[in-house]
Amino acid sequence: MDRRSFLQSTGLLAAGALAGFVPAHAASLRSAPEFTGLDGWVNSTTPLTMAGLRGKVVLVDFWTYSCINCIRTVPYLNRWQEEYGPQGLQVVGIHTPEFGFEKMRPNVELAVEKRGIRYPVGQDNDFKTWRAWSNRAWPAFYLVDREGRIVLLREGEGFAHEMESAIRALLNIAGPATKHPGDDPDLSKIRTPEFYFGSQHDIAQDGTQRPRLGEASYSFDASQRPLNGKYLLDGSWNRESEPLILRSPTGRVRVRFTAAKMHLVAASAQPARLKITVDGRAQDPVDVDFASLYTLLDGKDYSEHVLDIETDTPGLTLYSATFG
Known part of the structure; x- marks a missing residue:
C-alpha cells in the first residue's frame, strides 16, 4: 500500500x-x-x-x-x-x-x-x-x-x-466556500520523507553503524552527523519488525533532515522524558507514554537540521519519524 x-x-x-x-x-x-x-x-x-x-x-x-x-x-x-x-x-x-x-x-x-x-x-x-x-x-x-x-x-x-x-x-448551498488558513498546508518545502525504525521497511539508520536485527549496541561521538534522512543510535537497541526498543539504561538518537517540523511515533510502558536538542540548542522536553504521534520540533525554518533525542528510560519504543 x-x-x-x-x-x-x-x-x-x-x-x-x-x-x-x-x-x-x-x-x-x-x-x-x-x-x-x-x-x-x-x-x-x-x-x-x-x-x-x-x-x-x-x-x-x-x-x-x-x-x-x-x-x-x-x-x-x-x-x-x-x-x-x-x-x-x-x-x-x-x-x-x-x-x-x-x-x-x-x-x-x-x-x-x-x-x-x-x-x-x-x-x-x-x-x-x-x-x-x-x-x-x-x-x-x-x-x-x-x-x-x-x-x-x-x-x-x-x-x-x-x-x-x-x-x-x-447540498445545493449557494456561494463559494470560505478558505480557512491551514486547511491545505504547503508541503512542497519538505525534503526528507518519512522513515521507519523497524525491519518491515527499509532501515534509515546510517550505514556507518552497520544496522542489525535483534539487539545490538551502537555509539556515536559528538561530531558525528548522519546523512540527510538518516539517523544514528547510541546505546543498546532491539530492532523488531515494527519497532525499535531501547534496552540499555540510557539511549540517544541523532536525526538529520530538511524540514521545519519533526514528529515521532513512539510509546513507552513507563513515562519517558525525551531531552531534545536541535542544531545544538535545547528545546522543551517531550514526555512519551501512550502509543501515539509526538511532535519533537514545531518550527518554521525549512532548512537542514540535526535533532538529538536523549532518554534514560529503558523500554522507549520508536516506530517512525515524519516531517513537516
Whole structure:
C-alpha cells in the first residue's frame, strides 16, 4: 500500500468529470461499497451502513491515528460535520491501522477523544472495508452523493477547499466556500520523507553503524552527523519488525533532515522524558507514554537540521519519524 507521507495524488473517477458535480453519465459512477468486517464503532451507539445513509451526502475518510497527514485533517472534518450536518452531510471515519497498537480499541478511543473527533469512526482492523473500497492511502477521502455514488476521490492532503466546494454543491448551498488558513498546508518545502525504525521497511539508520536485527549496541561521538534522512543510535537497541526498543539504561538518537517540523511515533510502558536538542540548542522536553504521534520540533525554518533525542528510560519504543 502507498506510504502516507507526501501523498498529493488525486483521482477524480473517470465518469466523474463533473460539471457542478452533476455527472453527465450518472449510471456509470461507482456505487459506494458497504462498510465490511468492522470491529465496532466509536462515537456511534449503532453500526452505520451505506444503505442506512442513503439520502445523505457522505464523506468517508480512511485514516489511522498516528498519521500526521490524517491528524491535520481533523479540524476541517469536524467543522464540516458541525456546519453541514444539519443540511444533510455525514462524515464517517474508517480507522484502518498501520501499526499493531492502533488495533487496540482503548487506544483508538483515547486518540478519538484527544483529537476531539466528533463524527462516527469505524474500526477496520482487518482491512476488510479498506479492500472493499479498493483504498490505497492514509488519508483518503470518498465523497458520496445522496444516491450512494462516489463522485470524488482525493488521496492525501491539499484538497480541503476543493472537497468543501463539492460538498456545498451536492447540498445545493449557494456561494463559494470560505478558505480557512491551514486547511491545505504547503508541503512542497519538505525534503526528507518519512522513515521507519523497524525491519518491515527499509532501515534509515546510517550505514556507518552497520544496522542489525535483534539487539545490538551502537555509539556515536559528538561530531558525528548522519546523512540527510538518516539517523544514528547510541546505546543498546532491539530492532523488531515494527519497532525499535531501547534496552540499555540510557539511549540517544541523532536525526538529520530538511524540514521545519519533526514528529515521532513512539510509546513507552513507563513515562519517558525525551531531552531534545536541535542544531545544538535545547528545546522543551517531550514526555512519551501512550502509543501515539509526538511532535519533537514545531518550527518554521525549512532548512537542514540535526535533532538529538536523549532518554534514560529503558523500554522507549520508536516506530517512525515524519516531517513537516
